Amino acid sequence: MSEISAGRVAIPPLSADRWDDARFDAERAKILATWPTGADIDLADAAAFHKKRAPLTNVPRKRAWAKETGNVLIQPYGGVTTLAGQTELIRYLAEEGGADIVPTTIDSQTRNLKFAAAEEALRASERQGAELMNGFPIVNHGVAKTRQLVQAVEVPVEMRIGTVFPQLAVETGFAGGMSSVTAGPIYYTAHYSRDTSFAETISNWQYVFRLIGRYAELGVPIGLQIHGIGTSTPFPNTLLGACCVLETLMAAAQGARSFSIDARLMGNMVQDVAGVRAIREVAEDYVCRRFGYHDAMITMDRKSWSGRYPEDIARAYGIVCYNAFTGMLAGANEFIANSVQEGVGIPVKETNADTLKAIRQVVGMMRGQQAMLQAEPVENETRLMKLEMSAILDAVLDLGKGDPARATELGFRYGLIDIPFAASRQCKNEVMVARDAEGAVRYLDPGKIPVPREVLAYHRDCLDKREAARRRKIDYQTIVDDIFSISRGILVID
Amino acid sequence: MSEISAGRVAIPPLSADRWDDARFDAERAKILATWPTGADIDLADAAAFHKKRAPLTNVPRKRAWAKETGNVLIQPYGGVTTLAGQTELIRYLAEEGGADIVPTTIDSQTRNLKFAAAEEALRASERQGAELMNGFPIVNHGVAKTRQLVQAVEVPVEMRIGTVFPQLAVETGFAGGMSSVTAGPIYYTAHYSRDTSFAETISNWQYVFRLIGRYAELGVPIGLQIHGIGTSTPFPNTLLGACCVLETLMAAAQGARSFSIDARLMGNMVQDVAGVRAIREVAEDYVCRRFGYHDAMITMDRKSWSGRYPEDIARAYGIVCYNAFTGMLAGANEFIANSVQEGVGIPVKETNADTLKAIRQVVGMMRGQQAMLQAEPVENETRLMKLEMSAILDAVLDLGKGDPARATELGFRYGLIDIPFAASRQCKNEVMVARDAEGAVRYLDPGKIPVPREVLAYHRDCLDKREAARRRKIDYQTIVDDIFSISRGILVID
Amino acid sequence: MSSDPSPGKGTIVTGVIGDDVHVIGIRLMEYALRLNGFSVVSLGPLAQKKEFIDAAIETAADALFISSLNGHAELHIPGLRDACVEAGIGNILIYAGGQLTIRRPDWEEVRKRFVDELGLDRIYPPNVSPDEPIRDLERDIRARRAGKSTKGAS
Amino acid sequence: MSSDPSPGKGTIVTGVIGDDVHVIGIRLMEYALRLNGFSVVSLGPLAQKKEFIDAAIETAADALFISSLNGHAELHIPGLRDACVEAGIGNILIYAGGQLTIRRPDWEEVRKRFVDELGLDRIYPPNVSPDEPIRDLERDIRARRAGKSTKGAS
Numbered sequence A, B: 001m002s003e004i005s006a007g008r009v010a011i012p013p014l015s016a017d018r019w020d021d022a023r024f025d026a027e028r029a030k031i032l033a034t035w036p037t038g039a040d041i042d043l044a045d046a047a048a049f050h051k052k053r054a055p056l057t058n059v060p061r062k063r064a065w066a067k068e069t070g071n072v073l074i075q076p077y078g079g080v081t082t083l084a085g086q087t088e089l090i091r092y093l094a095e096e097g098g099a100d101i102v103p104t105t106i107d108s109q110t111r112n113l114k115f116a117a118a119e120e121a122l123r124a125s126e127r128q129g130a131e132l133m134n135g136f137p138i139v140n141h142g143v144a145k146t147r148q149l150v151q152a153v154e155v156p157v158e159m160r161i162g163t164v165f166p167q168l169a170v171e172t173g174f175a176g177g178m179s180s181v182t183a184g185p186i187y188y189t190a191h192y193s194r195d196t197s198f199a200e201t202i203s204n205w206q207y208v209f210r211l212i213g214r215y216a217e218l219g220v221p222i223g224l225q226i227h228g229i230g231t232s233t234p235f236p237n238t239l240l241g242a243c244c245v246l247e248t249l250m251a252a253a254q255g256a257r258s259f260s261i262d263a264r265l266m267g268n269m270v271q272d273v274a275g276v277r278a279i280r281e282v283a284e285d286y287v288c289r290r291f292g293y294h295d296a297m298i299t300m301d302r303k304s305w306s307g308r309y310p311e312d313i314a315r316a317y318g319i320v321c322y323n324a325f326t327g328m329l330a331g332a333n334e335f336i337a338n339s340v341q342e343g344v345g346i347p348v349k350e351t352n353a354d355t356l357k358a359i360r361q362v363v364g365m366m367r368g369q370q371a372m373l374q375a376e377p378v379e380n381e382t383r384l385m386k387l388e389m390s391a392i393l394d395a396v397l398d399l400g401k402g403d404p405a406r407a408t409e410l411g412f413r414y415g416l417i418d419i420p421f422a423a424s425r426q427c428k429n430e431v432m433v434a435r436d437a438e439g440a441v442r443y444l445d446p447g448k449i450p451v452p453r454e455v456l457a458y459h460r461d462c463l464d465k466r467e468a469a470r471r472r473k474i475d476y477q478t479i480v481d482d483i484f485s486i487s488r489g490i491l492v493i494d
Numbered sequence C, D: 001m002s003s004d005p006s007p008g009k010g011t012i013v014t015g016v017i018g019d020d021v022h023v024i025g026i027r028l029m030e031y032a033l034r035l036n037g038f039s040v041v042s043l044g045p046l047a048q049k050k051e052f053i054d055a056a057i058e059t060a061a062d063a064l065f066i067s068s069l070n071g072h073a074e075l076h077i078p079g080l081r082d083a084c085v086e087a088g089i090g091n092i093l094i095y096a097g098g099q100l101t102i103r104r105p106d107w108e109e110v111r112k113r114f115v116d117e118l119g120l121d122r123i124y125p126p127n128v129s130p131d132e133p134i135r136d137l138e139r140d141i142r143a144r145r146a147g148k149s150t151k152g153a154s
């Protein structure tokens, strides 16, 4: 028997049924005794701690808020060994990177219950002032230090742990104020273990799901990010979707209600966009309707490509932005963001934060633009643009008697062609444009440009919609805002 | 009269008609005499120099090759003062950045005919070993040095010069082996001058267009990148398109035939995609059909956002990549790439090259994916994915008698759910997948997964198309290639 | 060259100096100056030293607002203060903004060069919003009219 | 643990050491080894020192191929060579690959640590293609069978 099986407990017959309290309590006593820090964990005290904190430091509440308001959340990866290091990291990611939810990735010794070895590596890290492990050994740190960590930021913390033995680490995380964890049994059996059976992993994760049920009973919502399955090589997102539904159903049976469900970038736009949409619909259908968890909240998060990355950071920006682009097209609610140093090693905090900024820029530019998924708006816009160009060209060529040089000179002289903010006095500068609510550029005043009536009416209509939406006229300040909007990261600042 | 008018020449009545040789030759003698280096310019010698070089060091030939083969070209911006500096820059951009065409941006003293002042700044730069100007003062460098520059790389060089007085600089560039220049009279009057009339700028640029005609007569194709018009604030791409047609018509009248026409990113996807398509169609219609230049070659280049950029480099990656996606969606043939330091200042060569790599990654991932523009493929893929997930879920839930935990265990045990490359022995590992020709992930062998017949047939069909296209079976090596493809920058390596 | 009537709060000559055509920033600056009650004399892009000085004399301007983005400020701004002195308006306020250098040396170095060495009154980095120079300008003009010199700040 | 028959060219025990589950790279490596005629004994992920040694003794293996990506090689590889010596197979070839450190120190330092200090024969950086270690392996096994030691290279 390999050392990692040390923490195993006996497994009752497999079923998704809700655990009775006796089973959970008995199990719990055993779990908390597996390492000294377990003694500090108290459910009532933990619930009280959660309730003292601001509502939006709670993951499920933040996800619900974002879903309602149409905000798209961004969460990086990140975990280092020491408390000081991890505190500095999540603070930096929140404050400099603008992360909406910060992660705490747990190291792989802890994931495999090697708490003694973790203790040694943690102490060595503290002594040497180095971060020697691949994550935060949360069990060794214990509840009090985890609370210090969580209180260092104003955004919620999600615990990230790929393991078939999650119980004590998750107990510590929740008692320490973390309000969500990455799950669950299918993904972690397939990719984070070798010999562990599904029955065993399911039981271990049912413990976590039931613990979430207990917190819910005490008035504290705790979330789950559901992974389903998926290799880090190309695979069909349908397999991931089907497994996400199974994991969600198992978690809901124990009392969990907040689910952020993964869809992963594979690279083909059509399939990747369809993936997010199809998984959302199937999950809502099975979870909320067929299995009757009407009060379950489901949001979709888009994980980036999770296979091998280039070592070149510039190229990795391409992948990361491509993921943001197709995720936005698909209507994802959240991005889980591999850093552009993914192919290099555990990222330095600056680069990790930079990655979030690049994603934020794409999100900011695409917010509210969903029309791309339908062919019709593109066809219509193309038609109108051709109509307008022909009208301008025909008018000026007419004026120039078919000579493009004379047409140019006269066209500008009479303002049939005109442009805002020209350096030249040869341009009339009578035309004024502004963005519509989706950021498309529209004529506010065409000056003397012979824009066809149909086009102008369409443009006016689009601008009216923006004015109506923000209940404010489009004025000079709006034009100035539209000039700066891209450099500020949001296409339409209203 | 301001100093910049010093170089003006008398203007015959405005018309787009082809200049007669006498007018051109007379004009030419005057132009070449405006600065000593003009004496070294000889058309026959220049044509011979061009002809000695490899075909793909010529811009029009490179653009034609790319259009035929479906390759998408990438060209950065860049110009520094000294020969050594500019040589190092374009070599780096070509070799490290993988630029398909390299630029030589001309400084603004030269653009305004202040050759004496440029001489001073050039000498000061050489003395101090610093790059004191905002571009390459090509007239002061002269033909011989320009040839040294051009021969330093194996890719073609495009001269980038926004000016109403292009003649001597362009003469030097072409004689020096550059085979394309950015044009033309409308854009440069509107945005690069204050008092200059359209008639004057048109005449000055007709000189350049006629010079290109002369090179064509000597068997040397020279290209133009056509800007049309456009402020660096939001404006309708239709105005740009209409002006591009006028500039192209004026150039074609003098004998130019290779046109790379701009469309600019404004930020709204629908409009930006429609822009490239509409401008291409209108330009082909007017230039090739209505005005009868059947042998004109038109390609579309996408210029990125040309207004204010963020100073933050990470956010600028977001803009640059967003431009690449929407340009690819629209079918652009070339990207003219502002660097991610655009908002900071003239970029260092490393960052400039990095920008190209990020774009290349997006281009590599999107090559051959155009289907996104139609709603139908997305709808169809969504439908098939839902069908498949329901089939899997229904089958395993059936097996587990409605219990998702038992369903999970039995589903994996019997291989109804399966995944390639799992760590766990609980997974059958019988399923095999591969990408299709557009990079979508398809079942090569579903193992025992209950994939509906319709879905499987569709997948098989997609894979057949890939096999047919590359005339090679999909084997284990293909699966390995598909694992590495994203990290190598091309979604489907065939 | 277009000028506004009311010289009450002050008259400002604006323009983009030398071989530079980047006109968008100074247009926004002009708009803000007008909004704040200043009289603006606008030269636009490609404005030469002499044009600034002639316009200033002609309109008895309180200040020159020089914009430069294309990296050639160093080739066009030296000698401007001396030319003002020669023309008898040596005391005029001179502000510059935009992007005064190629790349981005330390701001203190840039300030030293343009303010201490070249005799400008104030310079601003690229991301400045119009409010800040306008506040400074109001203060400087008040001080000038009260007879005090302000050089060296910002 | 699955093993192939033909030991002609050599028998290699492969696995991902310690608490590490990154199995994709070693799977591709195994595939390449088999393709090149080696006999592969595959332990998969989460393989402990003892499993490597037991398998090597049982199959009279020529080499251990240790993979580690998750950054914990430093926590699991020290002591491996000594354990082999103790188990009487001190002379077995030990190669390691994947990503042996957290972040990326200078490669020469990494080599010094794992080869000179910890007694491995060869180590490889993450982007190595399978051909290179296989070529080295063929040479090393030939040398071993001819009675020469090879330690210290690559």
Ligand code: B12
Pocket: A422, A423, B077, B105, B107, B108, B111, B134, B135, B162, B191, B192, B232, B306, B307, B308, B309, B310, B341, B342, B343, B344, B345, B346, B347, C019, C020, C021, C022, C023, C024, C025, C026, C028, C029, C064, C065, C066, C067, C068, C069, C070, C071, C072, C095, C096, C097, C098, C099, C100, C101, C102, C103, C124, C125, C126, C127, C128, C129, C130, C133
């Ligand atoms: C738009 C643009 C152009 C347009 C200009 C159109 C026009 N006619 O106005 C075009 C395409 C023509 C152009 C041309 C060139 N450009 Co240009 N351009 C830009 C760009 C992208 C944005 C500038 C802008 O409009 N900003 C928005 C405005 C609102 O901001 P602003 O000008 O900074 O103004 C604000 C403040 O600074 C302040 N302000 C401005 N002036 C003043 C003056 C005073 C007294 C005060 C108090 C305040 C103040 O007021 C504004 C309030 O918000 C910048 C890069 C960037 N910053 O993102 C490059 C940039 C300025 N350009 C550059 C260069 C080199 C050129 C060219 C030489 C070559 C080229 N790259 O094509 C030519 C030069 C032509 C010439 N003869 O000058 C460089 C300059 C390099 C440097 N300084 O290190 C930049 C930084 C790009 C780069 N990274 O290389 N450009």
Ligand code: B12
Pocket: A077, A105, A107, A108, A111, A134, A135, A162, A191, A192, A232, A306, A307, A308, A309, A310, A341, A342, A343, A344, A345, A346, A347, B421, B422, B423, D019, D020, D021, D022, D023, D024, D025, D026, D028, D029, D064, D065, D066, D067, D068, D069, D070, D071, D072, D095, D096, D097, D098, D099, D100, D101, D102, D103, D124, D125, D126, D127, D128, D129, D130, D133
């Ligand atoms: C896929 C992946 C995963 C998957 C693994 C799935 C699985 N079961 O295999 C999952 C999601 C489970 C995972 C989990 C974790 N991962 Co991970 N993962 C990756 C990723 C993205 C790709 C790895 C990969 O598959 N590469 C492709 C294969 C083909 O290449 P390769 O393994 O390098 O192998 C080649 C060669 O190296 C060589 N080779 C390999 N081994 C050997 C051995 C010998 C002897 C020889 C000669 C050659 C050789 O052969 C191959 C031939 O081409 C990398 C980042 C990257 N590189 O892009 C991170 C990465 C390796 N993971 C990392 C970490 C930290 C983790 C986690 C701790 C936390 C987390 N981030 O989730 C957990 C650890 C779990 C655990 N207990 O170990 C870090 C490691 C940090 C470091 N070393 O500095 C990386 C670098 C990501 C990062 N930038 O932070 N991960």
